[in-house]
Amino acid sequence: MSTWLYPGSFDPVTMGHMDIIARASRLCDRLLVAVLKNDAKKGTFSVEERLDFLRRSTGRWPNVEVFAFSGLTVELLRQTQADAVLRGLRNVNDFVFEQQVAMVNRGLDPQAETLLMMSSPTVSHISSSMVLSVGLHGGSLSGLVPDAVLEDISRKLSHPMG
Ligand code: ADP
Numbered sequence: 001m002s003t004w005l006y007p008g009s010f011d012p013v014t015m016g017h018m019d020i021i022a023r024a025s026r027l028c029d030r031l032l033v034a035v036l037k038n039d040a041k042k043g044t045f046s047v048e049e050r051l052d053f054l055r056r057s058t059g060r061w062p063n064v065e066v067f068a069f070s071g072l073t074v075e076l077l078r079q080t081q082a083d084a085v086l087r088g089l090r091n092v093n094d095f096v097f098e099q100q101v102a103m104v105n106r107g108l109d110p111q112a113e114t115l116l117m118m119s120s121p122t123v124s125h126i127s128s129s130m131v132l133s134v135g136l137h138g139g140s141l142s143g144l145v146p147d148a149v150l151e152d153i154s155r156k157l158s159h160p161m162g
Pocket residue numbers: 007008009010011014015016017019020086087088089090094118119120123124125126127128
């Protein structure tokens with residue numbers, strides 16, 4: 001039985017994340033999606049909002065679980081007994097970063113394996129930060145974030161104080 005751990009900020013979830021989640025959930029038995037809490041980086045959406053958006057977007061896949069975690073990814077790997085950390089790759093910039101993170105994790109725990117999954121070409125331009133800048137300026141987020149949470153994300157970004 002294979003368990004993969006997909007950690008990230010998910011601030012907010014995008015169609016890029018959904019592409020990885022949909023494809024990975026077909027390849028492993030259990031996919032654990034972890035919203036990593038970062039005290040140094042407050043984020044635009046609260047951790048509770050990010051979890052809610054992810055859960056509403058992934059509810060159709062029974063083998064996908066969504067939760068929050070604060071701490072080291074290797075610690076979460078150990079606690080969940082997942083087989084590997086999964087990360088998405090859009091381009092060479094992602095690769096350079098992910099290679100460093102994978103090596104650091106391997107240094108902290110020699111057993112830590114990292115799997116990198118190439119994004120589908122239709123979503124390789126999408127990032128949470130791009131969604132934020134489009135949404136904050138009132139642009140349509142259709143096709144950039146899951147339909148199930150499109151309205152809530154758009155509303156919050158167009159009324160950031162509300
Ligand atoms: P982090 O702050 O940890 O990079 P993100 O929420 O930005 O968190 O990303 C989580 C993971 O999803 C990372 O592995 C990132 O490369 C991947 N990812 C983000 N957007 C896309 C996309 N459009 N296609 C494929 N993978 C993506």
